[in-house]
Amino acid sequence: MFLGIDIGTFESKGVLVDSTGTVIAEARRRHGISTPEPGHVEQDPEAVWWADVTAIARELTAHPAAAQIAGVGVSAIGPCVVATDAELRPLRPAILYGIDTRATAQIESLTARLGADEIVRRAGNSLTSQSAGPKIAWLKDEEPDVWSRARWFMTSQSWLVAMLTGEVTIDHATAGYFHPLYDIARGAWDTSGCEDFIDETRLPRVAWSADIAGTVTAEAAAATGIREGTPVVLGTTDSPAEAVGSGVVGEGELMAMYGSSGYFIRVGDRLRVGDDLWSAPFVFEDTYVLAAGTSTAGTATRWIADLLDITADRDEDTFSTLIALASESEPGARGLLALPHFAGERTPFQDPASRGVLMGLGLEHTRSDVARAVLEGVGHSIAAAILSFRSADAPIDRVVAIGGATKNPYIIGTVSTVTGLTQVVADTPGASFGDAFLAALGVGAVGAPTDARAWVRERNPVRPDSATQSALTADHDDYMALYRAVAPLQHGRAR
Structure with a gap:
């Protein structure tokens, strides 16, 4: 054991x-x-x-x-x-x-x-x-x-x-x-x-x-x-423990962790450096990672649930109620766009002064529009981080998604649709599972890092949605433009 x-x-x-x-x-x-x-x-x-x-x-x-x-x-x-x-x-x-x-x-x-x-x-x-x-x-x-x-x-x-x-x-x-x-x-x-x-x-x-x-x-x-x-x-x-626990151990494989914040690790067999990414050794000798991160993911869903007074005895019920509320809106949240930088933002902006924005609010908008805009906004922030790998000459051959927010279709679905990447969802206990594998490898109970893949169980993949691709891709362009437009103002207020 x-x-x-x-x-x-x-x-x-x-x-x-x-x-x-x-x-x-x-x-x-x-x-x-x-x-x-x-x-x-x-x-x-x-x-x-x-x-x-x-x-x-x-x-x-x-x-x-x-x-x-x-x-x-x-x-x-x-x-x-x-x-x-x-x-x-x-x-x-x-x-x-x-x-x-x-x-x-x-x-x-x-x-x-x-x-x-x-x-x-x-x-x-x-x-x-x-x-x-x-x-x-x-x-x-x-x-x-x-x-x-x-x-x-x-x-x-x-x-x-x-x-x-x-x-x-x-x-x-x-x-x-x-x-x-x-x-x-x-x-x-x-x-x-x-x-x-x-x-x-x-x-x-x-x-x-x-x-x-x-x-x-x-x-x-x-x-x-x-x-x-x-x-x-x-x-x-x-x-990195999450990556091991999700079987992401080989060249071109990306672990997408949908946790309190977002974190993304691409494993490779050589050192790569990207302007918007973090380079580091991986957990095994002669392997490296390029990594990206967002400052908020699950914390943003918790924030909007609290703000909209959605509470339940169990977290699962709270978030299922939030998803049900967001489903009453439509893709693009009826023109409402969220910049979910409630604690600054990491990849690709590396901007601790950035803060949250809701753009396009009108008297016609409802609680469901606000909920959907924030959830899709988290998806846009994660997509922006993942798209940074392409500019670093680091192609992604396989994506394994893990974490609680993988159960949120408006977050993970936005990511797949904007990036064009299919995401396999790993049904593992997370980083602690990777820790147990590292212990097994350390004492010789398993033979090689690639044995981690045999430990992992997978759920149905999340694929790009052609029906919403046009709207969400346009929203993503606006998301990037919104950050660039408000960043100088936010930097001034931070002083």
Whole structure:
């Protein structure tokens, strides 16, 4: 048996899986985020991450099959920045991934200091809110006491694996997002030019995701119920784990994750760099990814459901009611167009100052039009991110879609129709399932990364809809034009 645990933005999940990919048991925990200031998005590592890991592990290790657990894998949201002392105690709440946009000044300063071309050469990326390096520099500038007391600057799953094993590690796939501190061509830390806020001795040891980081300590065993001495792999962030868990492991395959935010990973056998995309190593040696992300997806559907006062005891009922309401409108929402940038936007705009817009509102519009416009707007934002791969000479041969919003026909349907891509929907438990596979690979229970495909079950594909293609394609052009038109105004208001 293999235990996989993933810490998501709003929910944590664990699975107990056998070596054939059969899920024996599952467990979940809900949690929230903290936004202490505009642009600041945080979570408490101990009260959220470790509490969820221990609760989920205890629930799953109570299962009779848990006596056979041969390996553990953990993933989590990222890249985050977690500053800890030498005893692994967090010194402040963790700074989250690209939805946290606090380090704008540090991005500008580092880009001016190192040079934009040098940063791209070294990191394979420009600096954005998705980059962890500027957030460490922010700590030096804004919270120097925390920065000076920090022994380690790590990420979410790094800290969790350290709590389980005592070993401070990070996988190459996540280290690749600590721009500009990681040389993507060499696969190693490079802190040159950044010595004023970081040195390599304060960063985790880098290895591959399926490598064994260490074994469960006696203290961790007491807290989690996992047998002492059980091997724990390095793991990775949630998105690469989702890709593995959906069987996306080969050249030209794209994982489209429809979660709280959108995230998209294209796997390849060589390094590619795209202006609007993020380049990084993948979880396996000699593989790379181009990645894209949107800032809102599921969070936008939750927002519009709350705004329209759609509530139910179960999330499934809330969202089915929202979909039913949107169905009372028509494709294109009767001329209403939404820019769903409620927390800025990532690919292709990389604009933390962008905000939401509803264009075309008239007295004739109804709640159903607003609902449909927001759902289709999320689809347009995701389509814009996926279309960015074409400009980077990164053809997409197969799309596997995962996540809760795959059940929303107005989001996933808009994406397929605008991009022209058929999407296979993977029926897997998500990142925790990928974690379990990485654990199985790490201890030798499966032979190769491609064995992940045999673990995955698929649902009916979502194909482009010829009946709505003309309307939605025109709307997509307007979506892009709307962003370009309002961006200067929004940037002015942000000041």
